[in-house]
Amino acid sequence: MDYRNLIDKYGSPLYVYDYDTIYNRCCDMKEFSDNLSKKLGVNVSMHYSTKANGNIAILKIIKNFLKVDAMSITELELVKRAGFDNKDILFVSNNISSDEMKYVSSNDVLMCFDSISQVESFGKICSGKDVMVRINPGTDGVGHSSKVMTSGKATKFGICESNISYLKEICSLYNLNIIGVHMHLGSLFLDDKINNYIEGVKTYLEIIKRNFSSLKIIDFGGGFGIDYNGKENLSLNNLKDELVNVLSPFLKEYSGVTEIKFEPGRYIVCEGGFILGSVTSFKKENNINWIGTDIGMNVLVRPSMYDAYHRIEIISSNKDIISANICGNICESCDVLGRDRSVLRPNIGDIVKVYDAGAYGFSMCSNYTGRLRPCEVLIKDNKDILIRKRDTLEDILNKYVY
Numbered sequence: 001m002d003y004r005n006l007i008d009k010y011g012s013p014l015y016v017y018d019y020d021t022i023y024n025r026c027c028d029m030k031e032f033s034d035n036l037s038k039k040l041g042v043n044v045s046m047h048y049s050t051k052a053n054g055n056i057a058i059l060k061i062i063k064n065f066l067k068v069d070a071m072s073i074t075e076l077e078l079v080k081r082a083g084f085d086n087k088d089i090l091f092v093s094n095n096i097s098s099d100e101m102k103y104v105s106s107n108d109v110l111m112c113f114d115s116i117s118q119v120e121s122f123g124k125i126c127s128g129k130d131v132m133v134r135i136n137p138g139t140d141g142v143g144h145s146s147k148v149m150t151s152g153k154a155t156k157f158g159i160c161e162s163n164i165s166y167l168k169e170i171c172s173l174y175n176l177n178i179i180g181v182h183m184h185l186g187s188l189f190l191d192d193k194i195n196n197y198i199e200g201v202k203t204y205l206e207i208i209k210r211n212f213s214s215l216k217i218i219d220f221g222g223g224f225g226i227d228y229n230g231k232e233n234l235s236l237n238n239l240k241d242e243l244v245n246v247l248s249p250f251l252k253e254y255s256g257v258t259e260i261k262f263e264p265g266r267y268i269v270c271e272g273g274f275i276l277g278s279v280t281s282f283k284k285e286n287n288i289n290w291i292g293t294d295i296g297m298n299v300l301v302r303p304s305m306y307d308a309y310h311r312i313e314i315i316s317s318n319k320d321i322i323s324a325n326i327c328g329n330i331c332e333s334c335d336v337l338g339r340d341r342s343v344l345r346p347n348i349g350d351i352v353k354v355y356d357a358g359a360y361g362f363s364m365c366s367n368y369t370g371r372l373r374p375c376e377v378l379i380k381d382n383k384d385i386l387i388r389k390r391d392t393l394e395d396i397l398n399k400y401v402y
């Protein structure tokens with residue numbers, strides 16, 4: 001792949017996705033769910049979490065293998081445009097308005113609610129429907145940062161066991177039928193955290209047994225991790241075996257479950273995407289080398305938001321290696337992509353590559369400090385295809401109507 005050509009053709013910075021990598025990850029997920037399904041004797045559905053990457057071209061690849069989750073009206077419309085069937089979409093909501101509820105419900109898409117208050121709001125406008133509810137098992141979350149741990153006593157997510165009897169009262173008042181429950185412990189767990197994940201699963205299953213007698217759907221959320229060091233991803237085989245160990249006895253005891261769901265996002269798209277940018281400055285101050293680039297925190301927010309690690313490469317004709325901090329072009333001191341990195345000494349204009357940016361990369365982009373969101377390009381059969389245009393100045397200026 002000729003990176004210089006891509007930058008010359010599409011501008012800098014840009015997101016680049018590799019069709020084959022995403023396709024292969026979809027195959028992994030399909031194999032995981034098929035194997036689990038065979039072992040458990042129940043349907044296992046993988047709902048790709050659109051929040052990780054909602055580009056329609058990417059969704060179209062995924063649609064051949066998996067179902068999908070949406071979390072906003074925009075995501076719902078994106079997945080519909082990618083061709084997902086209503087029955088294959090789960091709307092996982094968090095503090096949405098009544099108008100959003102009406103909109104999603106009019107699309108005949110199953111919705112999962114995160115609080116009794118939201119269930120009640122929904123009941124007032126759409127009584128008599130099937131719903132799912134998110135349970136907070138109360139165990140510690142699993143995740144790469146405290147900011148993405150979504151279980152436990154300190155998070156905003158889900159309904160605790162002590163409130164389930166009130167949830168049921170509200171559901172019977174509005175004639176809502178709880179057909180499924182949901183949990184999501186956090187984002188990005190690897191093999192060393194499978195035990196914690198399984199502990200959360202066990203607690204969740206106990207809560208289900210104690211409080212619900214006729215659920216059809218049990219959703220275990222996402223969080224399947226990839227290794228940003230480029231080494232070992234979560235072992236899906238180990239995870240499958242561990243899940244079989246806890247789910248088999250549960251399903252023998254608890255009858256009526258017709259579908260088990262998972263909601264992986266990152267695992268499918270993360271390694272299939274990278275960012276190409278350019279070196280815009282180089283300086284040494286206070287004995288620190290600083291490489292300035294056009295990949296600001298508006299292009300990739302994960303390092304500044306979560307202290308997330310991404311491998312970074314400087315592609316240069318220089319041969320000597322230096323240790324440097326690599327930063328973006330936004331006036332914030334947290335706008336640093338990586339610190340103390342061993343990279344080639346750069347020339348101005350050299351290419352910067354940031355790895356594993358296919359998930360929570362473009363989907364978290366912003367126009368902060370008026371910067372334009374980059375374009376997205378898909379590489380398929382050695383051809384580059386523009387799959388989303390770069391923002392233009394007019395896109396931003398046209399919004400101002402007064």
Ligand code: PLP
Nearest residue numbers: 049187188222223263264265266
């Ligand atoms: N499901 C829910 C409810 C989520 O909030 C998220 C992400 O935070 C996911 C699924 C996807 O998580 P991941 O991309 O880590 O698999």
